[in-house]
Amino acid sequence: MRILIANLIAKIARTASRLTKSGGGTTLPGLLAEKIAPNIITKLAGRLPQGTIIITGTNGKTTTAKMLAAILEASGLKVIYNSSGSNLSRGIASFLSLNSNLLGTKVNADIGIFEVDEATMPEITGKISPRLIIVTNLFRDQLDRYGELNKTAEIIGSAIDKSPQSTVLLNGDDPLVADLKKFSHKIRYFGIDEPLVSKSTGAIDSKICLHCGHELDYEYRYFGHLGRYQCPNCGYKKPDLDYKFTKLDLKVDESTALFKNNSEKEDFTIKTKLPGLYNLYNALAACAIASELGIKTFIIQTALEQVSAAFGRMETIAIGKKRLALLLVKNPTGFTQVIETLTYDKKPKNLFLILNDKFADGTDISWIWDAELEMINRLTKNVTVSGLRAEDMLLRLKYADFDLKQILLEKNIALALAAALEKTNDNEVLYVLPTYTAMLELRKILFNRGLVKGLVE
Amino acid sequence: MKIKLTLAHLYPDNMNLYGDLGNIVTLEKRCSWRQIDLEIIKVNVGDSIDLEKVDLLFLGGGQDQGQKIIATDLLKRKEEIQKEIDRGLVALTICGGFQLFGQYFQTKTEKIPGIGVFDSYTVAGEKRLIGNVVVDISKSSQEWTPGFNHFTPKDKRATLVGFENHSGQTILGSKCKPLGYIKKGFGNRGDGGYEGGVYKNAFGTYLHGSLLPKNPWFADYLISLAYFRRYHDNIDLALLDDQIELEAHRAALTRAETAKTVSI
Numbered sequence: 250m251r252i253l254i255a256n257l258i259a260k261i262a263r264t265a266s267r268l269t270k271s272g273g274g275t276t277l278p279g280l281l282a283e284k285i286a287p288n289i290i291t292k293l294a295g296r297l298p299q300g301t302i303i304i305t306g307t308n309g310k311t312t313t314a315k316m317l318a319a320i321l322e323a324s325g326l327k328v329i330y331n332s333s334g335s336n337l338s339r340g341i342a343s344f345l346s347l348n349s350n351l352l353g354t355k356v357n358a359d360i361g362i363f364e365v366d367e368a369t370m371p372e373i374t375g376k377i378s379p380r381l382i383i384v385t386n387l388f389r390d391q392l393d394r395y396g397e398l399n400k401t402a403e404i405i406g407s408a409i410d411k412s413p414q415s416t417v418l419l420n421g422d423d424p425l426v427a428d429l430k431k432f433s434h435k436i437r438y439f440g441i442d443e444p445l446v447s448k449s450t451g452a453i454d455s456k457i458c459l460h461c462g463h464e465l466d467y468e469y470r471y472f473g474h475l476g477r478y479q480c481p482n483c484g485y486k487k488p489d490l491d492y493k494f495t496k497l498d499l500k501v502d503e504s505t506a507l508f509k510n511n512s513e514k515e516d517f518t519i520k521t522k523l524p525g526l527y528n529l530y531n532a533l534a535a536c537a538i539a540s541e542l543g544i545k546t547f548i549i550q551t552a553l554e555q556v557s558a559a560f561g562r563m564e565t566i567a568i569g570k571k572r573l574a575l576l577l578v579k580n581p582t583g584f585t586q587v588i589e590t591l592t593y594d595k596k597p598k599n600l601f602l603i604l605n606d607k608f609a610d611g612t613d614i615s616w617i618w619d620a621e622l623e624m625i626n627r628l629t630k631n632v633t634v635s636g637l638r639a640e641d642m643l644l645r646l647k648y649a650d651f652d653l654k655q656i657l658l659e660k661n662i663a664l665a666l667a668a669a670l671e672k673t674n675d676n677e678v679l680y681v682l683p684t685y686t687a688m689l690e691l692r693k694i695l696f697n698r699g700l701v702k703g704l705v706e
Numbered sequence: 707m708k709i710k711l712t713l714a715h716l717y718p719d720n721m722n723l724y725g726d727l728g729n730i731v732t733l734e735k736r737c738s739w740r741q742i743d744l745e746i747i748k749v750n751v752g753d754s755i756d757l758e759k760v761d762l763l764f765l766g767g768g769q770d771q772g773q774k775i776i777a778t779d780l781l782k783r784k785e786e787i788q789k790e791i792d793r794g795l796v797a798l799t800i801c802g803g804f805q806l807f808g809q810y811f812q813t814k815t816e817k818i819p820g821i822g823v824f825d826s827y828t829v830a831g832e833k834r835l836i837g838n839v840v841v842d843i844s845k846s847s848q849e850w851t852p853g854f855n856h857f858t859p860k861d862k863r864a865t866l867v868g869f870e871n872h873s874g875q876t877i878l879g880s881k882c883k884p885l886g887y888i889k890k891g892f893g894n895r896g897d898g899g900y901e902g903g904v905y906k907n908a909f910g911t912y913l914h915g916s917l918l919p920k921n922p923w924f925a926d927y928l929i930s931l932a933y934f935r936r937y938h939d940n941i942d943l944a945l946l947d948d949q950i951e952l953e954a955h956r957a958a959l960t961r962a963e964t965a966k967t968v969s970i
């Protein structure tokens with residue numbers, strides 16, 4: 250009965266917020282539903298016949314979820330996933346409630362994919378026992394909210410510990426993530442096996458062996474602290490991988506790699522239209538989960554090739570003869586990765602950087618000093634900076650040796666967008682790199698002009 | 707003859723939280739724009755270094771685990787660092803680095819000894835103090851190294867802006883002076899009182915941001931001190947076009963007024 254009322258209220262709340270266009274349509278229904286029926290997540294998730302998959306970690310959650318959904322749909326399953334970037338408990342409650350019948354006896358799908366914030370993990374695994382949990386990576390992100398990286402790892406560990414029946418897929422290239430093995434007996438590893446050398450010269454987030462505190466040795470690393478590592482003191486090292494990519498080929502607009510599943514004889518070439526090494530990691534994560542669920546490799550292969558960018562992850566929008574490419578940036582590693590991807594071809598780029606410092610962006614903007622903007626300082630033709638902390642971004646560019654004559658500062662995002670588009674020639678791309686709330690603001694502007702269909706995907 | 711200065715960056719692999727790298731970049735650029743050659747030496751655990759040849763020492767903040775590892779190594783260098791600081795070596799230490807340059811850090815479970823450059827000690831607080839900070843240095847700076855350009859109250863350079871994020875509370879003894887006084891934010895003890903610590907040419911602070919890019923006068927002050935340390939003479943640093951730095955400083959002042967601080 251409570252579920253019925255909760256579902257009813259949730260549906261009304263959604264309709265109301267859609268009618269009034271007041272926003273909050275993604276979390277308010279869930280907030281209300283959980284108030285009325287605190288066990289609503291447990292109840293409704295339990296109705297999914299093929300169970301739930303939980304994706305957590307710092308970077309790549311949304312894209313991995315989107316890729317996985319495409320694969321599962323191609324295999325004939327009806328999938329629901331919380332693609333609206335609402336990865337807290339109430340977002341998940343909303344999305345389950347809105348996808349079930351009024352009585353709550355049926356959820357309108359075979360399988361659920363939940364993207365869950367690191368800090369929300371213990372709460373969620375306390376409510377549902379997922380069939381599979383994947384941890385993509387752990388990077389420094391919005392430290393003022395979550396505290397330090399080791400603590401984030403502990404939080405995820407405690408969440409895994411609460412769900413002993415879940416298969417746990419860990420990124421073996423990440424020494425912090427791979428170490429989560431101690432929390433489960435059903436561990437599988439994915440990773441890249443190729444001596445790629447990162448162009449990145451910057452600081453590594455975590456170079457310390459979690460077992461003995463000694464510094465790790467790296468034979469090579471891909472980006473951040475991902476790579477082939479070993480502790481010279483206690484022997485902790487990158488584990489043998491169950492699912493891996495080799496023979497990587499990276500370009501600005503597509504990438505390929507060879508996928509190897511240890512329990513299968515044959516290897517398959519995987520191709521994705523999404524750029525950058527970080528997106529290959531997402532593709533690998535999706536491949537690993539799908540294989541773990543028993544999906545045939547040829548289905549994975551074809552489905553992945555069709556996937557286009559997720560919300561703000563190299564999503565492109567046509568504006569007349571010009572195109573916008575949106576690339577969300579939220580932490581130094583992600584920022585550096587996006588920048589590095591833009592250097593794959595040597596065409597001078599139109600760049601639009603938007604830095605906000607609201608709660609969802611992280612109120613501390615120090616992290617822009619860890620992003621290696623120097624990589625692209627000779628590959629731009631004009632740069633626009635905007636957002637609440639536009640002055641800080643401009644200052645960062647000055648110290649990264651950008652040509653100041655190319656740069657325009659306009660704090661108002663709508664005006665800055667107009668100026669940046671003005672400077673972009675026909676048939677060229679304007680690369681927009683906003684932080685989270687700046688992305689939402691930008692989307693609203695595009696929506697009001699009828700350039701995108703919805704505020705969220 | 708080209709001026710040459712040397713900066714030792716202590717533990718860059720372990721103490722690299724919160725964009726503290728921006729401080730190194732700033733010192734490097736502001737030297738190179740003036741044709742001063744700044745050599746940067748990275749010093750990691752176990753590396754040997756001759757501090758007599760160093761003019762500027764930098765130590766940033768780290769995660770708890772990183773801090774523990776380097777604490778032991780840092781202790782081995784205690785006498786040498788103390789000796790050189792007494793002989794004019796310039797040091798900038800941020801957050802965790804500042805704490806370890808004090809007498810000790812009493813966490814909830816253990817007492818981590820510091821190297822006692824600063825007459826200060828740190829105790830773990832109940833809350834984490836997070837937010838934008840504005841520090842007034844017009845009064846405090848009068849007591850820094852005599853003979854150097856001080857920052858008068860009317861001076862636009864009289865403030866430092868940054869971002870604090872710490873749970874440790876640092877109490878200063880009589881031999882350590884504050885870096886400045888809080889206009890906005892929490893400060894060393896979380897009470898809106900004093901911020902940071904100064905002993906001779908060694909400076910400690912909780913300000914990330916990064917600190918130096920948005921406070922270029924403080925960066926230049928450190929460079930002047932480093933010059934004095936090496937060449938035993940004052941230097942008139944060439945003026946740079948700091949319009950962008952000033953804009954960022956001003957924007958941070960405004961943001962400190964409007965954005966809310968949290969303690970969790």
Ligand SMILES: [Zn+2]
Pocket residue numbers: 458459460461462463480481482483484485
């Ligand atoms: Zn070890």
